[in-house]
Amino acid sequence: MKPIPDLTEAIKTGNRALATEATQRELDAGNSPQEILAALVAGMDDVGRRFKANEIFVPEVLIAARAMKEAMAILEPKLVEAGYEPLATAVIGTVQGDLHDIGKNLVAMMWKGAGFNVIDVGTNVPPERFVEAAKEHSAQVIGLSALLTTTMPAMKQTVDAVNAAELNGVKVVIGGAPITQSFADEIGADGFAPDAASAVDRVRDLVGV
Numbered sequence: 760m761k762p763i764p765d766l767t768e769a770i771k772t773g774n775r776a777l778a779t780e781a782t783q784r785e786l787d788a789g790n791s792p793q794e795i796l797a798a799l800v801a802g803m804d805d806v807g808r809r810f811k812a813n814e815i816f817v818p819e820v821l822i823a824a825r826a827m828k829e830a831m832a833i834l835e836p837k838l839v840e841a842g843y844e845p846l847a848t849a850v851i852g853t854v855q856g857d858l859h860d861i862g863k864n865l866v867a868m869m870w871k872g873a874g875f876n877v878i879d880v881g882t883n884v885p886p887e888r889f890v891e892a893a894k895e896h897s898a899q900v901i902g903l904s905a906l907l908t909t910t911m912p913a914m915k916q917t918v919d920a921v922n923a924a925e926l927n928g929v930k931v932v933i934g935g936a937p938i939t940q941s942f943a944d945e946i947g948a949d950g951f952a953p954d955a956a957s958a959v960d961r962v963r964d965l966v967g968v
């Protein structure tokens with residue numbers, strides 16, 4: 760892949776004007792949509808790495824994700840035309856009884872930034888809705904977020920519903936402030952991520968991309 764340094768830099772710094780301008784410029788120059796996507800993803804990967812290392816914080820990630828979103832709005836129709844297949848499809852939501860969505864949205868943005876097709880089913884999502892959405896979109900991953908200790912049991916109910924539905928290898932990844940690896944093990948989730956950047960690594964590992 761040919762690097763496009765200013766486009767990658769635009770995502771790293773959350774420069775929306777440059778991100779959209781450089782995306783359009785590269786398309787006009789006949790560069791392939793996949794190469795342009797790779798340059799955008801490289802920017803988000805760097806954002807994820809610095810977020811994990813506590814070099815940047817939630818506001819910078821949101822700003823980078825917004826630049827990525829605007830560039831993707833230009834790029835997406837071209838990717839579709841070119842027959843591009845996303846790396847994986849993930850359904851994400853906040854579990855039943857829980858209305859917190861800032862962390863969940865951040866994970867969704869990072870997943871999109873990594874090249875996944877993300878179906879966001881929102882907040883206060885009952886177990887059967889996760890199952891239904893995973894079936895409808897042939898998802899490989901279901902992401903569950905919970906911020907309340909009182910809604911942690913809804914994660915177990917969702918994992919149980921996914922297992923009961925025999926969704927053919929769909930992996931469940933969980934996260935949120937009160938969630939730990941030992942809780943994930945206890946309820947039989949396939950993966951846990953402490954933050955949005957690690958959630959990208961976890962899905963990449965689980966689906967092997």
Ligand code: B1M
Nearest residue numbers: 857858859860861862902903904907908934935936954955
């Ligand atoms: Co709420 N709230 N809240 N709240 N709220 C907490 C979570 C709380 C810790 C505050 C406190 O008491 N100190 C507390 C929970 C206590 C507990 O359960 N032990 C609490 C409470 C009690 C409540 C209410 C019950 C209050 C009330 O009404 N009495 C109520 C519940 C409503 C409901 O959900 N049914 C409530 C309501 C609200 C608001 C609506 C006012 C608002 C939510 C707005 C929104 O989300 N749109 C709110 C907020 C903002 C918070 C705090 C202040 C901030 C949460 C947040 O967004 N953090 C929070 C206190 C705190 O955390 N300091 C608190 C930033 C966000 C980026 O972090 O979500 O942790 P976080 O996400 C991280 C990681 O956890 C991880 O990645 C993210 C980024 O790296 N992650 C995942 C998250 N999901 C993941 C999924 C993954 C992987 C990683 O894989 C799929």
